[in-house]
Amino acid sequence: MIPVDLDALASCLASPACLVTQTTSGLIIGMLLFLVAVGLTLIFGVLKVVNFSHGAFYMFGAYFAMTAYQLTGSFALAILSGAVGTAILGLIFERVFMSRVYGRDVLMQLLVCYAFVLIFDDVVRMIWGPEFRSMGMPAAFQVPPLFIAGGVVPPYYLLLIGVALAAAVVLGLGLARSRIGKVIRAAAHNPGMVSALGINTGLIYGGVFALGGMLAGLAGALAAPVRSLTPGMGFSVLIESFIVTVIGGMGSILGALIGALLIGLIRSFGSLGFPLFTEGLMYLFMVIVLVSRPTGLFGKEVA
């Protein structure tokens, strides 16, 4: 048993092949995590609720994608239905249930979300059964991996990183530059004033929640070909997303991106150097960030 293996880490850092492999492996873990975490942080930033049921949207995205893929055989449709399906689900969930607990005490919000974690898991169990399922890799991606500078890179992961990166850019630019983005940011800052200006805040809240759900669903759909599907699969992803948002700062999109990539890289390189302490490294990093910057790397001071 080797608790610390710095030789392995050093020799990896010295070899371009190993660097390429481990970096892409860190990137894909990070990018999927980013998609889930960014929805969480967005919902918190605008709606001021911590959506503990966010992992369920990741799960539904995966199951929707699997079902669409089995019915149509089209991978593009599978991804699309994962994203669109969870967006609709998110909208309904927000309008019918979450909108009733805004501004209520945190315990109440927590209880409603936790109740839906259990309900959503059981719904999945009823529809798709309690056993684990697998979607399978689309034929187009059942090809040998690419070798870049001697490192191994599966083509599917390139697509995955590309889609997630595109989502990050569209989201970032959309919020910063577009009119809707401006309204959303305003609603996050002062909902009363936005409402007084004649803007339908209910619509914005519903829209933001749907967007957050959609991003988690997209992550689930993209992960479906490589991760097994089970009721409750959203849980461990949710925990890591919380770590990401804590590191990056609640409410910050850039923070979610940087936080997620850091976690991904810590996992991929940590498993070489600290094989028995990879999980611990993640938490250790979170503690260091919390102690030195309690609002997270990109979080804003709360007055």
Add this chain to the structure above:
Amino acid sequence: MKKTRKPGISRRATLALMGAGAATLAAPWVARAQAKTIKIGMPTILSGRVAQLGTSSRNAVMLEVEKVNAAGGLAGRQIEMVIRDSKGQPQEAARIARELVNTDGCEMLLDGEASSGSFAVHEVARDLGVLCIHTCSEASSLTADPKQHIPNAFRCVRQGIHDSIVGAGYAAGIAKAKGLKKWATCSPDYAYGRDTTGEFVLYLKKFAPDVEIISESWPKLFQPDYTEVVTKILQAKPQALYSCLWGGDLTSYIDQANIYALFTQMEVFAVNMADYTALTVVKNLPKGIHSGDRYIKTFPATPENAAWGDAYKAKYNEYPTNWSWQNATAVMFLNEAVKKANSTDGKKVAEVLTGLTIKCPFGADGTVTMRADDHTLVGYAIGWGTTIPKEPYVPDVKAGDWKTIFELEAEWKKSKGYT
């Protein structure tokens, strides 16, 4: 529009309560007077992540119980199964087991718990003296450790130590033939994963002394992503990989390792691959993974085994699991033992069960035996083979040799201080 109600309990309610109380008190007496049926209790896991353990166990039990009942029951008494969900919690399993005997009047127990719960049920059996057959726990110490031995408990399950001996023997043969010296392991980080991997490596090195373990990975149980583990193994460049990942974890691992073409770069030995629960779920099953048999209807390749697998599939619309054959075998043992004892008395049945050999579709030679000295199942079909992506999935299973198993098991028991 509100009706006012008087506080306190009304006369009618009091009468109803008294009636209910009287009925409850009277019930056991009525039940005993008419005890033509025999109740058998079964705590098992019917909900949560490993619900398949319980459902496929229950299915197999019911399949066999129907046959026994159709043939007249146990010594003329129809079997009534009382099956309850422990949710996988040992204290709940113990509570249910006790309740099944004390409150429900069950005269025997089938313990369908995973290893953690089975030790708790075992203590209940020790305390109450009720006949108990463990049907799911593969932990060797449950019967190997003499401290666990009680006259009324039996284990009708394959065993970790048997699997390790057969698996390592098979793997060592291939290691020698193909010159596989550098090995890596990747197993879930909990008791089962650590113990099973440790025993496998121990015997692999015994049979093939120049084998060297160059990389170990211990992913968390139920970890969603194994990419970092996969790439770490690729960096280490071993010639062979051993894993005891199982269920959804194993299928995730295969999907993720597949796109890195891991299976073309090393020989993979995955003891839990050849189980229909995993085989039928993986969409792109790589060819040539070495695996132990969990349950395969083509091994042993007898018409009896095939017929049993097909009958189960016809009834439940899915293939049986490893737990299914073990539970079915337990009912077969009970049936034979009661016939021989000509009684359903737990003590007499236990006496007959000790050392009993019965005909069984899952036996290596068509029979299985409940070994007398440690009350555990031996002689069951056990072997390893390589996978293909379609039925029969593992076309050619190499059977393990029970003579070798017995020799090495005896040595292992000695080394553990059990004998």
